[in-house]
C-alpha cells in the first residue's frame with residue numbers, strides 16, 4: 143500500500159513538474175575529467191528531430207506532425223486543453239529558433255488509474271514540419287539496446303537541463319525487472335537499464351520516447367518514460383510504457399483526436 147503510493151509519486155508528473163532528459167547517475171564522486179552528465183551526452187541539433195519538450199515538465203515525441211505522444215501521468219485528464227506549450231526543433235530550449243506550439247486537446251489513455259496504461263496524446267494547434275517517430279506495433283523490437291533522450295534531471299534529485307541529453311540502455315526482461323518491482327504490469331510495461339546502474343532516464347524525462355532502429359534502419363519507438371525507483375540506481379531499471387501493447391489504441395485515438 144505505502145509502496146504503491148511511493149511508486150505513484152515516483153511517477154512524478156504534475157507534482158513539482160520536473161522536466162525531461164536523458165540521465166545518468168554517477169556511481170561515486172566524479173573527477174574533474176568527468177563529463178557534465180555521466181552516462182548521458184549531448185544530442186546533436188537535428189539528431190532526434192521528433193523530440194518535444196512539454197511545458198508541464200515532460201517529454202514527448204511527434205507521433206504525427208500535429209500529435210505528440212507522451213505519458214498519461216504527465217496530463218490531468220482528457221478534453222479541450224490550451225494550457226500546454228510544446229517546444230520542438232531544438233536541442234537548446236532557450237534557442238531563438240525553437241518552434242513553440244500550443245495544445246488544443248489532450249487524450250489520456252482510457253482506463254488510466256496510475257498503474258500501467260501510461261500514455262497520452264496531445265493535439266497541437268498547428269502542425270510542426272519535422273520528422274515524426276513511428277511506433278512499434280509488434281513486440282519484435284522489444285529487445286536489444288535502446289536510446290532515450292530528454293531535458294530532465296541529469297542525476298537523481300538534480301535540476302532540469304537546458305540542452306537535450308541522450309543515452310543508451312539495454313533491455314531488461316520482465317522476470318528480471320519484477321525482482322526490482324513486483325508490481326510491474328508486465329504486459330503494459332517494458333524495462334531498461336544496466337544492472338550496475340549509472341545510466342537512466344530521470345525526473346522530467348517522463349513522456350519522452352525510448353526508441354531503437356528497426357530492420358530498415360529507421361527509428362522506432364518502443365517505450366515511453368514512465369517511472370523508476372530513484373534514477374540510475376543499481377538493480378533498479380527504468381520502467382517504460384510498452385508501446386507495442388497500445389499501438390492500435392494509440393492509432394485509433396489519434397484518428398479521433
Ligand code: ARG
Nearest residue numbers: 153154345346347348370380
Ligand atoms: N516519473 C518521472 C517523470 O515524470 C520519470 C522517472 C523515470 N525514472 C527512471 N528511473 N527511469 O519525469
